[in-house]
Amino acid sequence: MFKISGVACDTLLETCGSPLVVYDENKIDEQIRSYVNNFKSNVFDTEVVYASKAFTCTAMLEKLEQESASIDVVSGGELYVAIQANFPANRIYFHGNNKLDEEIEMALSYHVQTIVIDNMHEVERVVALADKLKQPVDVLIRINPKVEAHTHEFIATATPDSKFGISMDLVDEIKDMIAKIDACTYVTFKGFHSHIGSQILATEGFMAAIDKMVGFIKDINVDVSILNIGGGFGVRYTKEDQPVPTDIMCQTLIEALENALAQAQIQVDKVCMEPGRSIVGEAGYSLYTVGFTKQTQNKTFVFIDGGMADNIRPALYDAKYECIIANKDQQPAVRTYEIAGKCCESGDILIHDALLPEVEANDILVMFTTGAYGYSMASNYNRLNRPAVIFVKDGKARQVIARETFETQMILDVQKDIEL
Structure with a gap:
């Protein structure tokens, strides 16, 4: 057996019923620790931010909190789970391409540290609501680096017509967004975020995105404290999949970041990455x-x-x-x-x-x-029970x-x- x-497995089904979703906690712990321990630099601070949309519940968030990882959320529902888990607000990043006013207010009221801004309209809403609540918040602007990742079209997020972020070609609009943020007493511009897709099994796309983002930061000539390089690291679903081991991926990206920043002669205080699938998928x-x-x-x-x-x-x-x-x-x-x-x-x-x-x-x-996106995307279709x-x-x-x-x-x- x-x-x-x-x-x-027969014991699990006899005890807990069928069907059943089962996670190997040791595998989750190993992956979290591998990211936290290997995504390190002597040049800048680092932060591992778990993409909670892959799978979230209070027990999962408690594990991340214990291992000193941060999380990102993309909805009021995911934020509410984090609140129920007493997850530290200063380690929550709030993403999304169409945040509702009530979701933004919820994030501000919970003192979420960072909101990732997707477009100019969202700048206006965050500024207005932060002023209304007199609640300080840091923001990153999500940039579309237009790097084609080799993945399914539904999970590629940096194509020229992606619904996510603002194209790095729109420099004047991005500067207008930063100026509007800087004019607000309660909102502080901290830097940029990018993400090129999901279930990516090679390093080349990430390295290309790093080069483009560092070049963009140099060209736009604004003070950047934080660069978030996103996630999308692949896992093994079948024998055809050959994902890059976590330690090698982290070390490769750190080296690429350090080299790109040195060559561009610019400095950032912190770099974040956002693994999700690769922490829980194979577990x-x-x-x-x-x-x-x-x-x-x-x-x-x-x-x-x-x-x-x-x-x-x-x-x-x-x-x-x-x-x-x-x-x-x-x-x-x-x-x-x-x-x-x-x-x-x-x-x-x-x-x-x-x-x-x-x-x-x-x-x-x-x-x-x-382990990733199965339970998160589950439904009651045909009135089946989750x-x-x-x-x-x-x-x-x-x-x-x-x-x-x-x-x-x-x-x-x-x-x-x-x-x-």
């Missing part, structure tokens, strides 16, 4: 129970008790995964299967052509590397997110007259 950090496993199998003219289907409601990525991005049958992990693979979810959609296929032993009802199917989330470590398990029930789903199903 396949085990996760010393806990057998996560999705456990399912096999129901029926079905033979069609050309394919053999394995039906599981989850699907696109708990992992939309295959349908949305054509994301690839690998899997095993946990209770037959020592048996030879003999047949290819289509791993199909239970949602009422033809596109609800989690894995195509999975090579497995003979699969039978009640087998336990384990999908690997589901699964429970379990942390396991050295033979012990703890529940960190409860399984939804039909009753909890119905809490928001109300009929109430509204006075207009």
Whole structure:
């Protein structure tokens, strides 16, 4: 029987139900520490900022806080989780391309240290609300460095027509944004942010973005205290993926930053990076129970008790995964299967052509590397319940997110007259 950090998969399902999302805490801890310990420089301060959209809950944020990592949030909901976890406000970065006034006010009221500004309209809203609340806040301006990262078009964020940030070509507009910020008593311009995409498996794109951002800072000729180089570091989903090891990635980027800054003869006080997927992705496993199998003219289907409601990525991005049958992990693979979810959609296929032993009802199917964006993007499509989330470590398990029930789903199903 396949085990996760010393806990057998059948024990987990018998105890916690199926389907189930399971994280190996040791893997999470190792990744956080690897980033914090390796992203270091003698030239500037450094900060590891976890992209909490990959996966967030109070238990996850408590781990990050203990390891001296910071976080970024992209919505009032993610910020609210951080508040509930008592995460230090001075280590929260608030991102987003269309922050609502109530979200900005929430961030200011919680004394969030830094807001990452996406456009001129957002400058005006942050300035106005900071003045209204008389609450100081630092800001970074998100710059689009126009570096093409080799990734899926839906997760590339620095193409010329990306919805994120402001093109580095619009120098006059960027200077106007900085001037408007500088004119405000409560808002302080600190520097720039950039991000080129996600699930990037090589260093070249990051190094190109560093060169362009450092050159941009030199050319725009404004005081910059902080440069945030974003994240997007890839993980291994299948044997075709060869991600750069975390320590090598960090050391390569630090060297590129130090060289670029020295060559440009400019200085920054701090450089931030934003790993998300690469901290939790490979630590996560999705456990399912096999129901029926079905033979069609050309394919053999394995039906599981989850699907696109708990992992939309295959349908949305054509994301690839690998899997095993946990209770037959020592048996030879003999047949290819289509791993199909239970949602009422033809596109609800989690894995195509999975090579497995003979699969039978009640087998336990384990999908690997589901720790990033699986639970975060989960839905109640077909009124399915979101699964429970379990942390396991050295033979012990703890529940960190409860399984939804039909009753909890119905809490928001109300009929109430509204006075207009």
